[in-house]
Amino acid sequence: MKSPLCEICLKNYPLICGNCQEKINEGEITEIGVRVARVLTNLEDLFPSIKNVTFKRVVEIDGVIIVIVAKGDVRRILGSSRRVLRQLEEELKAQVRIVEESRNPQDILRDLIRPVRILGVNTIWLPDNSFERIVRISERERDRIPLSLAQLESAIYEMTNERIRMVFD
Numbered sequence: 001m002k003s004p005l006c007e008i009c010l011k012n013y014p015l016i017c018g019n020c021q022e023k024i025n026e027g028e029i030t031e032i033g034v035r036v037a038r039v040l041t042n043l044e045d046l047f048p049s050i051k052n053v054t055f056k057r058v059v060e061i062d063g064v065i066i067v068i069v070a071k072g073d074v075r076r077i078l079g080s081s082r083r084v085l086r087q088l089e090e091e092l093k094a095q096v097r098i099v100e101e102s103r104n105p106q107d108i109l110r111d112l113i114r115p116v117r118i119l120g121v122n123t124i125w126l127p128d129n130s131f132e133r134i135v136r137i138s139e140r141e142r143d144r145i146p147l148s149l150a151q152l153e154s155a156i157y158e159m160t161n162e163r164i165r166m167v168f169d
């Protein structure tokens with residue numbers, strides 16, 4: 001797996017080379033990011049498709065760990081079974097979501113609420129010529145999403161700098 005840390009450090013952490021230490025100091029990878037990257041690396045033997053994954057970073061929203069990977073990598077991790085996700089959640093003792101890096105709030109949201117689907121998106125223009133995106137999801141699927149609507153909104157903002165409003169339909 002590719003990650004901000006070199007392979008040697010991923011395997012031998014907390015022993016760490018100067019180069020990687022600098023990345024930690026500069027915040028390119030956080031402590032929780034190191035943990036997630038190490039757990040994923042350890043799963044490579046069991047799930048070889050993880051070897052081709054590029055790990056970007058982690059965003060934590062109220063204890064839910066959002067793992068950001070490169071485009072196309074969600075299926076390399078989740079594949080046809082949810083076993084990797086279950087293993088990750090067990091090892092990290094937290095709920096985990098895998099999300100592909102994107103500047104598009106809808107792409108990110110799709111990964112965040114998977115397998116729940118977006119019902120629709122409305123764009124409302126405001127008097128100052130800015131707009132607000134309102135995303136609807138089904139009230140009946142509420143329990144299948146580990147994040148509240150407000151948490152989803154802040155996760156999207158954290159990752160894209162765009163504000164959306166989530167509502168139940």
Ligand SMILES: [Zn+2]
Nearest residue numbers: 006009017020
């Ligand atoms: Zn290193």
